[in-house]
Amino acid sequence: GHLLCILGGLSRAHADPVGTAGELKTGRSRGLLQLHSTHLTTQLNNDSTWVQHIEARRQACSDLALRFWDWTVLRRTQPQVRIIPAETGNARVPVGLSCHIWGFYPPEVTVIWLHNGDIVEPDDYNPISAIPNGDCTYQMQVSLLVAPVAGDTYTCSVQHVSLQEPLLEDWSPGLMPEVTILVAVATVLMVLGLGLFLTGVYRFRARPPAPGYTPLPGDNYPAGNGVPICIGEG
Structure with missing residues (x-):
């Protein structure tokens, strides 16, 4: 038996x-x-x-x-999302955006890209299937090549059974590297100039009176006027 x-x-x-x-x-x-x-x-x-x-x-x-x-079957774990930009070296599409989604369960997830609120055609990006992590959750990555201009906003939208509404992560282009360097240099020079100016003012106010000069006690101006009295000639 x-x-x-x-x-x-x-x-x-x-x-x-x-x-x-x-x-x-x-x-x-x-x-x-x-x-x-x-x-x-x-x-x-x-x-x-x-x-x-x-x-x-x-x-x-x-x-x-x-x-x-x-x-396992009934467990729900919400995903986390982050967009990481990188230079591609391609003048036509100089920036590559990678939407990283991780820490979710079950593995079924839907990811779409939005450009200024409009859905980007799936042909423009290739999603990678979810792969398991070591903690019984999953991760995936969806990349998009773009040529951003000032004012653009790219959004990675993630739909998952653990979410009541799509999880959105935005990315907008910042300053160009050359402009960033110029702004940094200008900021440093401005801080140094302001520091030198304040140092000069402090030293001027703290210097001792000239030899042979003795300041009179009281105000330099008559009380109540706040301005010197000028007596005309003749």
């Missing part, structure tokens, strides 16, 4: 006189094996300890099946 343990349930022992390969064909051998297997099956099924052990294993197997069902 043998036991059948399938995920979700167990069966009691039962006689199998033919065998898994069906190699015992003669009537005499089959009858002898039938006798021994039937006797063994009867003893096992009448043993209360054995039956309780089998029932406990069946229940454990059933609980394990439910736990794995909830953890």
